[in-house]
Amino acid sequence: MTSRSYVAGAALSAIGFALLVVAHYLGLFVAPREAMMGDVGRILYVHVPTAWGALLFYLGAFVAAIGSLWSGRRGWDAATTAMVEVGTVMTFLLLVQGSLWARPTWGTYWTWDPRLTTSAVLAAAFGVVLLLRRLIDQPARRATATAVATIVAFVDVPIVYFSVKWWNSLHQPVSSRQTIDSPMMQPLLIAAVAVLLLGIGLSVLRWRVELARLLAEEAAPDLPDAPAPLDLSGASGAPRG
Amino acid sequence: MGQGMIQGGWGYVIAVYGISWGVMLGYAVMLLAQARESALARALPEASAASPASSHKGRAP
Amino acid sequence: MTQAVQRRLFLVVALLVAGGALGVIAMGGIGENLVYFWTPAQLHQNSDKAVGATIRLGGVVQAGTVDWQQGDQLLTFTVGEQTVDTATPVVVKAKGAPPQMFREGIGVVVEGTMRKDGVFAADKVMVKHSNEYRAPTEGVDPESLYATVEEL
Incomplete structure (x- = not known):
């Protein structure tokens, strides 16, 4: 049996991938090469949407973490986990992409510039959130720890964003419509929408997987801290052991 | 010494696009498989996820 | 509770x-x-701390100061606050070819140390790209491109 969330997650991911094909086709073969960076400038269409996506899904995780602590519902706990993981996949990609872009343009794969340093901290901080989650068995305690750690790790998100304004950096400042020529803006914006849809789709799928795990865990009889029987409205028959 | 502009460098572009697509597609396929498996194995009732009674604290009356 | x-x-x-x-x-x-680099003016203010220590200097490659000795692979240029900076330029010497985007008028960050003679000995020359992404114009005058990367 498939479910609505499975279909929605798969469909959004597919639409995201399809749009990304369009954006990257335009970026790689239609858009002009950048005046200084030449063809290497085409990395823009992958790197910048990934950065926006990473920060955005961490923002989503932050909101879900607040929801989780406020309500105590496992749906929010699963949503927090899902978006932390999607954001972390994107942040990992962000660091690799940036490094491969930095080598031909800046002349180095890595330097401890404020933007790069705070981005590496971002990946590490949310990596710890995911690790922490694996280390705690008791569901309520795990949900609380995940949410609190997510809120604390989120502090780095605005710092990453503002790092290029607050401190001297090698990384360029935030780009805008004024600093990007229109033939380059179009594939960039399409790629940004694509990454947004893809990220939402993947988050829905991940949320579903996490929720199934949490439900299975609660249904398992040998847990030390088995909760009282739940009123699974609409559930037919006892869950499998 | 160059002319102040980057010549070539398609290798970096291909590497970035390749790694990014590879990781995202791989992650998507993994999640689809896991989500499908959980759907097949449990016939998970959708409603329970959003139902107010499904607090993981188990303090339902 | x-x-x-x-x-x-x-x-x-x-x-x-x-x-x-x-x-x-x-x-x-x-x-x-979180000081990633010193500007030339900051370098002068901290000149006592700059000699011998590994530091970074950031600024703009001054027009007419780039000297590249192909044979010795020796690069010399002057880094200032702006494109034309007569007040605080620092002479930088580096070994090896710089990144392809290196040119007069571009932002750079150099890593190395200050020698006693006031020359910055750079181990690493890094080029700063501005946040501008421009389509190349046909028959463009290279000088006009410099203008886009002046602000650091």
């Missing part, structure tokens, strides 16, 4: 900690520890 109250207490504490930490950093609390 019920679990709900405890959870919401955690929420308030976490938000306060997060907000406080962000506030401290935004107000410059760790600003001094």
